[in-house]
Amino acid sequence: MAITASTAVRRLPSVSKAEASYGEAKLQRSEITAKRNYGRSESNLTYITEQPVVAGAVLAVLGIGLLIAWVRGGVGKVAVAGLVCLAMIPIVFAIGASIETERELIQRTLKESAREIREASAGAGDYAKAVALIADDTERDAAKRLLKTYRPQQATITGFRSIKINQGTPMTAKVDLNARGRVKSPRIRNPDGFTVPRRIILEMRKDGEAWKVVSFQHLPIAGRADSFSNKKLSDLKGR
Numbered sequence: 001m002a003i004t005a006s007t008a009v010r011r012l013p014s015v016s017k018a019e020a021s022y023g024e025a026k027l028q029r030s031e032i033t034a035k036r037n038y039g040r041s042e043s044n045l046t047y048i049t050e051q052p053v054v055a056g057a058v059l060a061v062l063g064i065g066l067l068i069a070w071v072r073g074g075v076g077k078v079a080v081a082g083l084v085c086l087a088m089i090p091i092v093f094a095i096g097a098s099i100e101t102e103r104e105l106i107q108r109t110l111k112e113s114a115r116e117i118r119e120a121s122a123g124a125g126d127y128a129k130a131v132a133l134i135a136d137d138t139e140r141d142a143a144k145r146l147l148k149t150y151r152p153q154q155a156t157i158t159g160f161r162s163i164k165i166n167q168g169t170p171m172t173a174k175v176d177l178n179a180r181g182r183v184k185s186p187r188i189r190n191p192d193g194f195t196v197p198r199r200i201i202l203e204m205r206k207d208g209e210a211w212k213v214v215s216f217q218h219l220p221i222a223g224r225a226d227s228f229s230n231k232k233l234s235d236l237k238g239r
Contacts, residue, residue, distance in 0.1 A: 050104060052096030056089045063089075102211075103163045106173060106204065109133060109211050110157060114179070117147065117155040125151060135205065135212035143216075152181035158197070171206035178221060197221050 066074075066082030100108075116130040127147040134140040161176040180197045199222075203215040219229050 049096050049099045049101050052093050055092045055096075059085045059089050059092065102165050102171070102173070102206075106163055106175060106211050107160060110175070110177070110202075114155045114157050117152060117181075120147070121151045121153050121155070133211070133213055134216075135207065135214050139213075139216070150183045152183050152196075154195075155179065155181040161199075173202075173204045173206075173211065175202040175204060176200075177202075 063082045063085030070079035120127045131143045158178045164174045166172045199219045201217045204211045
C-alpha cells in the first residue's frame, strides 16, 4: 500500500507543548550544569597555578598519609595512590611556574606601575611609563599632573584585598588594594614629606593582551571617603 507524504506526517507522534517545554528546560539545565563544571575545573586550575606551594603541601601530606596507611597493613592500591600524589608535586610546581593567570597578570602590571612611579619620583619626574596603563587620555593626563605635584617616594602596593574578574567581552576586573607612599610637595612644609597609606579601587579592562585602568578611586585605609578621595582621577586635576 502506498503511503503518501500527508499520511506519513499524520502518523508521526505528536509532541505536546508541555513535553516541548520539559525538553527545553532539561536542555537548559544540562547547559547550566556544564558551565558550572567548567567553572569549577577552571577554578581548580587557577588555584593550582596561583598557589602551587599550598597545593604541593596538600599533595605531600596526602601522599605520606596514604603510604603510612599502606605500611600499617593497607592494600597495594593505597600505596599506588600515595606515590601518585607525591609524583604530582613537581607537576603542580611546573604548572604554577609556566602559566600566568589573569589575576597574576593584573598584580604584575600594577606592581610594575608602582616601581615605575618610584623610579620616576627618584629621577627626572617623567611619569609617562607609570601612567601608560590608564586607558583614557584625560585620566592619564590628570594622573601625570597629580604625580608631578606630589612626587610620591617609595610607592608600594602593600597588599591586594580582592581581584574580581568578569569573564565577558571584553574581560573586566575590579581590583581593591592597599598602597603606601611618602608624599613630597612644595605645598607641604615638611621637607621630608609624610607617609600616606591609602586604599585604592580600580576598574580595569582587558585590551588585547594587556590590562588597562578605566577608573580609579582612592580612599582611607578604613572608613568612608575623606576630603582627598575622588571618584576618578580627573576630579583631582584642580588640586
